[in-house]
Amino acid sequence: MPVLHLLRHGKLLPNPERRFIGRRDIPLCEEGVRQALFWKKELACVPFREIWSSDLPRCRETAALIVQDRPLAVTPEPAFREISLGSWEGLCKQEVEARFPGAFDERGRDLWNYVPSGGESFAMLARRVLPALRRRLLALPPDAEALLVAHAGVNRVILMQYLALGPGDFFALPQPYAACTTLSYSPEDLSRLPA
Numbered sequence: 001m002p003v004l005h006l007l008r009h010g011k012l013l014p015n016p017e018r019r020f021i022g023r024r025d026i027p028l029c030e031e032g033v034r035q036a037l038f039w040k041k042e043l044a045c046v047p048f049r050e051i052w053s054s055d056l057p058r059c060r061e062t063a064a065l066i067v068q069d070r071p072l073a074v075t076p077e078p079a080f081r082e083i084s085l086g087s088w089e090g091l092c093k094q095e096v097e098a099r100f101p102g103a104f105d106e107r108g109r110d111l112w113n114y115v116p117s118g119g120e121s122f123a124m125l126a127r128r129v130l131p132a133l134r135r136r137l138l139a140l141p142p143d144a145e146a147l148l149v150a151h152a153g154v155n156r157v158i159l160m161q162y163l164a165l166g167p168g169d170f171f172a173l174p175q176p177y178a179a180c181t182t183l184s185y186s187p188e189d190l191s192r193l194p195a
Contacts, residue, residue: 002137002190003145004183005043006155009054009062010035011177017092022085022119025057032058035178036065042180048072049144052136054080054151062178063149074149079132082151086119112167122170126157127194133158134193137185155179161193 010032015021028036043066053063055076063074088096097104100117107114115121120128133148140146150158152175159173160166162183 001142001187002140002185003143004133004137004185005046005048005145005147005180006158006183007039007062007066007147007149007180008152008155008175008177009058009149010065012058019090019092020085020088020096021082022089023056023082024089028058028061032062032177033065036062039178039180040066040068043147046145046147048147049140050075050136050146051149052077052080052146053149054078054082054154056081056151059149059151063147066147066149077132077136079128080148080150080154083122083125083153084119085116087117088119112170122153122157122167125153126161129154129157130161130194134190134195137190137193155181158183162189 010028012021012026012032013029015026048067048070051063051067051072051074053059053074053076055078059080060074060076067074087100091099093104103116107116112122115124136146155175156170156173159181160170163173165173
């Protein structure tokens with residue numbers, strides 16, 4: 001039964017205007033580095049077979065800090081990137097409302113399926129993430145342990161599917177910076193992951 005340690009990247013530099021981040025390249029702050037080093041120590045005895053991360057720098061940096069003394073390389077996986085918010089990235093709520101009148105309210109009415117201009121919906125994110133996770137887990141030996149360092153949206157999609165929750169529960173799954181959850185996948189769990 002493969003075991004997945006699912007970790008959100010460490011804390012980022014401050015975002016006081018609460019601008020939409022999405023795939024923007026924002027580095028870890030000092031606290032984020034400390035969080036990664038905390039998990040390096042906490043997970044030191046876990047015999048990881050593989051380490052995967054989103055290919056965005058904040059996840060690769062977090063993963064590299066955690067495994068820096070191990071003989072394992074971090075495998076970046078584009079499928080585990082954060083959701084693309086398209087034209088909204090870098091904007092605050094007021095700027096989105098000014099540039100795309102009515103779009104913010106429309107998104108609020110159907111958060112799971114709404115696609116910002118040039119971006120993705122959370123449903124699209126799930127269709128990208130879950131088959132990649134299935135492929136990676138099925139390639140592991142039966143009792144192997146792996147680490148995945150990803151993003152709040154990606155991790156929530158994985159947790160939602162694992163817990164058999166619906167789209168309405170998406171934001172009920174807390175994913176603070178550096179949150180770590182351990183999931184054991186039985187053959188039945190693996191069979192439920194979309195191909």
